[in-house]
Amino acid sequence: MEIKMHHIVSLSGGSASAVAADRVLNRYDFNDVTLWFADTKWEDEDLYRFLDDLESRWEKKIVKFTDGRTPLEVAEDRKLIPNSLAAPCSYYLKQLPFRKFLETHNKPVTVHLGLDWSEEHRHAKPKEVYESIDGVSVDFPLMWEPLAYLGYQKVVSDWGIKPPRLYSYGFPHNNCGGRCVRQGASEWIRLLKHFPNRFNEVKEWEKTNQIPNSPRENRTILKHTVDGNPEPLSLTELEKQNETTQIDMFTYEGDEYGCFCEY
Numbered sequence: 067m068e069i070k071m072h073h074i075v076s077l078s079g080g081s082a083s084a085v086a087a088d089r090v091l092n093r094y095d096f097n098d099v100t101l102w103f104a105d106t107k108w109e110d111e112d113l114y115r116f117l118d119d120l121e122s123r124w125e126k127k128i129v130k131f132t133d134g135r136t137p138l139e140v141a142e143d144r145k146l147i148p149n150s151l152a153a154p155c156s157y158y159l160k161q162l163p164f165r166k167f168l169e170t171h172n173k174p175v176t177v178h179l180g181l182d183w184s185e186e187h188r189h190a191k192p193k194e195v196y197e198s199i200d201g202v203s204v205d206f207p208l209m210w211e212p213l214a215y216l217g218y219q220k221v222v223s224d225w226g227i228k229p230p231r232l233y234s235y236g237f238p239h240n241n242c243g244g245r246c247v248r249q250g251a252s253e254w255i256r257l258l259k260h261f262p263n264r265f266n267e268v269k270e271w272e273k274t275n276q277i278p279n280s281p282r283e284n285r286t287i288l289k290h291t292v293d294g295n296p297e298p299l300s301l302t303e304l305e306k307q308n309e310t311t312q313i314d315m316f317t318y319e320g321d322e323y324g325c326f327c328e329y
Contacts, residue, residue: 070098074171075178075207076164077103077120077128079113080240081218081229082208083180084120088225089207090178091124102167104160105132110243112231119227131167133159137247138271147275147285148247155247165199173201182208235260247287254288254301255308269301276300 073094075087091099101124103117117128133140137155141148148155168175177196181188193204208214214221219229230240236256237244244257245264258265268287276283286298 069174072098072100072172072175073178074100074102074168074175076180077101077117078180078239078241079103079109079117079230080180081222081233082182084116085214085218085221086178086180086207087120088124088221089210091126093207093210096126099126100171101126101128102164103128103130104163105130106137106155106159106242107132107134108136108138108242108245110230110232110240113240116227116230116240123225123227131163133163135159137242138268141247142275145282147272147282147287149285149287149289150248150250153248161195165196168196168199168202175202177202177204178207179204180208181206183213251288251290251299251304254304258305258308265301265305269305272301 071094073090075083075090077083077087087101117130121128135143135158137148137153137159140155140158144154146152146154168177177192179192181192189206196202196204219233222229232240232244235244237253239246243264244253244261245268246253254265272287276285284298286300288299288301288304289296290299291297
């Protein structure tokens, strides 16, 4: 007897993964699709409204997992100050739990990820990781024809659903309330402008965890380039620089990192 394939969509809470999930639900049997979301407990409030609206559209509950810790709590447990090269929150709050979910799920399973043609350089790693689990394959619904050409917010709007509000403020993703520890300086300035309390929370955390006479003493979430060399840049110093020079949120040197936490 042929064993039926199950389809699991990893939802990020953003518009692209929502479009990916919609495509999967339209292509495959409704009862053979699971929607999975990892909550970092650091999300923008409007992300939860967006998920509720998606559940209403699809008439399907989203499986919502939480480790219970925030990214900063994970960093404290790992005794480090996170940055673009060391962000254990990605692994412990999202990637590892999803892998465990897949390992215990009945097989065969196809995992569907919301990466499109503009992110083909990111396709190989999650495919390698998840397909190392026996009975798991990986697919990318945003690569199916017709391509949406990055118009995901418009697609969501056409459903009658308001896109997540962080996009309207210029944030490139809808994760961690706009305070991803991997993002660049301009996104931290954007956070300071729109959500100063969130910025100050992380700024004070960074300052508190720069423990004297420890490896963390001079560590920072951000770096900037000085005479061609990368140097630590604290959020306290970034705020001071912005007060005196009004850093351009779109062109500030060093703003190289988007959100890579999902996969």
